[in-house]
Amino acid sequence: MPIVCLDPGHGGSDPGACGNGLRECDINLIVALKVKGCLQAVGYQVIMTRETDVDVFGPDATASQELGARCDISNNAGADVFVSIHCNAFNEVSNGTETLYCDGSVKGKLLAGFIQKQLIGLGDLTDRGLKTNPLYVTKHTDAPACLTELAFISNPKDAAKLGNPVWQDEFARAVARGVTDYFSQ
Numbered sequence: 001m002p003i004v005c006l007d008p009g010h011g012g013s014d015p016g017a018c019g020n021g022l023r024e025c026d027i028n029l030i031v032a033l034k035v036k037g038c039l040q041a042v043g044y045q046v047i048m049t050r051e052t053d054v055d056v057f058g059p060d061a062t063a064s065q066e067l068g069a070r071c072d073i074s075n076n077a078g079a080d081v082f083v084s085i086h087c088n089a090f091n092e093v094s095n096g097t098e099t100l101y102c103d104g105s106v107k108g109k110l111l112a113g114f115i116q117k118q119l120i121g122l123g124d125l126t127d128r129g130l131k132t133n134p135l136y137v138t139k140h141t142d143a144p145a146c147l148t149e150l151a152f153i154s155n156p157k158d159a160a161k162l163g164n165p166v167w168q169d170e171f172a173r174a175v176a177r178g179v180t181d182y183f184s185q
């Protein structure tokens with residue numbers, strides 16, 4: 001069965017974006033652990049870059065050290081796909097879901113598309129579509145990779161979903177379905 005590397009963004013000395021009483025590092029981890037459960041239940045091997053509130057490289061590392069450590073975990077495990085889970089932040093108005101992949105990666109785009117489609121299929125999330133961005137983790141992973149921004153922690157309506165355990169399950173199941181769609185295409 002495929003090996004999936006899940007990367008809950010931020011953690012430890014880096015909480016990520018904070019808003020509406022939530023810290024991004026916590027939401028990313030909660031959802032990623034639920035994705036892990038969903039995928040393991042259907043036989044996938046899952047590698048996590050972190051399973052607690054920690055820095056992966058070490059506290060206050062540079063971005064390339066911290067993100068490089070996450071890529072190393074995926075690459076050393078020979079992961080078949082890499083999925084990084086984040087929440088977006090901008091202002092109170094911006095909202096919705098987007099998934100990023102490395103420009104030029106055909107498989108990364110496919111993976112991103114399946115995950116984005118499942119997340120939008122939940123309903124009630126604005127579809128911001130697929131985006132390309134030279135993100136460190138999508139560029140330096142050997143596996144097809146994407147980074148999904150579940151919703152905006154800075155938007156009260158999106159944040160209410162991100163902080164709601166029922167929605168956290170929905171987000172997780174959608175990401176997991178996106179991964180299984182990718183492998184059953």
Ligand SMILES: [Zn+2]
Nearest residue numbers: 009016086087
């Ligand atoms: Zn983030």
